[in-house]
Structures are given as structure tokens and as C-alpha cells.
Amino acid sequence: MITVHHLNNSRSQRVLWLLEELGIKYEIKFYERDAKTMLAPESLRQVHPLGKSPVITDADLAIAESGAIIEYLIDRYSNGRLVPASGTPEHLRYKYWLHYAEGSAMPLLVMRLILNNFGAGDSSVVSGFVAPQIKLHFDYIEAELRKNTWFTGKEFTAADIQMSFPLEVVATLPEEVESRPKLKEFIDRIHALPAYKRALERGGRYEVSFH
The missing domain is CATH 3.40.30.10 (Glutaredoxin)
Incomplete structure (x- = not known):
């Protein structure tokens, strides 16, 4: 087991x-x-x-x-x-989001956490790199969620499960959610799943x- x-x-x-x-x-x-x-x-x-x-x-x-x-x-x-059928455009998107969650989204959020915890939250590293990158990436995610209900298209997949963690993290930051209604809708949608x-x-x- x-x-x-x-x-x-x-x-x-x-x-x-x-x-x-x-x-x-x-x-x-x-x-x-x-x-x-x-x-x-x-x-x-x-x-x-x-x-x-x-x-x-x-x-x-x-x-x-x-x-x-x-x-x-x-x-x-x-x-x-x-999981979408192999060889389909949806399967390619599935692979992309499955790896994007930890390869692109989470490193930025972890970087912000570490800098804040070590008293560097107001540093030029945050304002000049981390914050703009978080904005870039989560504006991108918001735009993708405007196209489809789920990350790979109309069907819920394991890629949505993988993407849930960075989105739940961002949802704890009010300034990052206010202008991103589709992100909030995604979180509300997964929280309602049995x-x-x-x-x-x-x-x-x-x-x-x-x-």
C-alpha cells in the first residue's frame, strides 16, 4: 500500500x-x-x-x-x-503546467519568503527583481485562466492539482489577488471539490x- x-x-x-x-x-x-x-x-x-x-x-x-x-x-x-491523451495539445499543456508549478512559480515565492524572514523584504532585490517577476508570472497565470476553466483546457487534470499550491500561496497575499479574479475563481473551484x-x-x- x-x-x-x-x-x-x-x-x-x-x-x-x-x-x-x-x-x-x-x-x-x-x-x-x-x-x-x-x-x-x-x-x-x-x-x-x-x-x-x-x-x-x-x-x-x-x-x-x-x-x-x-x-x-x-x-x-x-x-x-x-491526464489528457498522449500526443494532443492538451497533453503538452499538461506537461508544461505540471513542471511550471515548481520550476517557475514556486522559486519566486520561496525567494520572497526567505528575504522577508531575513529582514530584506524592502531590499532592492525584492523591489527590483522578485516583486516584478511575481507580477509577471501571476499576470500570465491569470491570462491563461481567462482562456479556460482549467490549466490544460476544459477538463480537470493532475496539472491543476500541481498548480494549486502556488496559487494557494499567492491567495494569502491580498495585493496579489485583488486584480486577478480568475485566480480566485480557480481557488474557490478546487476548494469545492469533494x-x-x-x-x-x-x-x-x-x-x-x-x-
Whole structure:
């Protein structure tokens, strides 16, 4: 059986959601962040050398990285669900957004978080690079969501699950949401999904904040 090594308030919530969408049986092993540092506990290193979440174990496999986990679960367990047909324009967009979430969107948000936490929130790095880049990327996301209900088109896919985390992070920043109604609509839409709600029930407290 699949075990999700689930860190509170983390990207691993997306993995729970995907498993609920696919109707796969799974177990959860819970880990709590250090209250002061907000880092994952050392016990996660016993599962994966980097001690990061999400990580899943499936028989003798240990798989880390959100995108890799999603691709593994989709390839092995989805029976064609939540992924566009191979060779279609939708499938190309699916691959793009699946990797864009962590490759382009999240690094900017993490950079902002780190600079703010180290007292550099008003620095020229933030005003000259980070803030303009966040605006560029999330204006782009807003424009894409004006074209379609979901990131790959009319159908909900695992790419939407992957994209949920950066959008939920941005939703905690009022100044980034006010001018982006489609972004807010996307978040409201996923929060209403039954599988999303079931994942919250199983995973427990889930709050993201990148102020």
C-alpha cells in the first residue's frame, strides 16, 4: 500500500488530494514542522536523504518531488484519468503546467519568503527583481485562466492539482489577488471539490502563508 509521508502545511497536501481523486487506498504517516524554524523533522531523513516532503513509499520504492510523485501515480494507477491523451495539445499543456508549478512559480515565492524572514523584504532585490517577476508570472497565470476553466483546457487534470499550491500561496497575499479574479475563481473551484475536502479531512490542518 502507498504511504504518504505527510508534513503539515506543505506540498504533500496535493498528493493526498490526487490519491483521493484517483480513489486509491493509502496510509498517512504524519510529521510536524519545528515550531521555531518551520523545518521538517529529522525523522523524514529516514525516508529520503533530503528530509523533505512530499515523499511517498510504495512497496520498496521511495519517491520524492511533487511532480515526480504525480507522474508516478498517474502512470501507474490512473488508468487514463486526470491526464489528457498522449500526443494532443492538451497533453503538452499538461506537461508544461505540471513542471511550471515548481520550476517557475514556486522559486519566486520561496525567494520572497526567505528575504522577508531575513529582514530584506524592502531590499532592492525584492523591489527590483522578485516583486516584478511575481507580477509577471501571476499576470500570465491569470491570462491563461481567462482562456479556460482549467490549466490544460476544459477538463480537470493532475496539472491543476500541481498548480494549486502556488496559487494557494499567492491567495494569502491580498495585493496579489485583488486584480486577478480568475485566480480566485480557480481557488474557490478546487476548494469545492469533494476529493479536495476529503484530503483535508485526512491530512488535518492545512494553512499556507508566505507573508
